[in-house]
Amino acid sequence: MPIGKCQLGENDVSMMNNSTNELSKCVTIINDLGLHARSAAKIAKLAQHVKSNVWIIKDGKKADASSIIDILTLVCPKGSTLTLTIDDQSDLGILNDLVQLVESGFGE
Secondary structure (H helix, E strand, C coil): CCCCCCCCCCCCCEECCCCCCCEEEEEECCCCCCECHHHHHHHHHHHCCCCCCEEEEECCEEEECCCHHHHHCCCECCCCEEEEEECCHHHHHHHHHHHHHHHCHHHC
16 A cells, blocks of 8 residues: 555554554544644644654655644645554554544544
């Protein structure tokens, strides 16, 4: 699967690479303001609690989810489809929390 191409169903979590423990989930930005600084800060705050790394992928571009600046460089208006990826299965709870955050429109 090419990087950043979401081909997962709504509730699917996928192994990105069988030789690693990476897991990913596709989400769509639903809030009217898109992924802006305040919502990026919420993502980064959650991502800082992982044991390994969390990535956000959009259109082939990969950003460190613990960095507000990296997230904002992806430019994600309403309707953008993102792939959230964790490097270690032990962080599955954080991945699920991130999915819930995005799917709730960041509480806005």
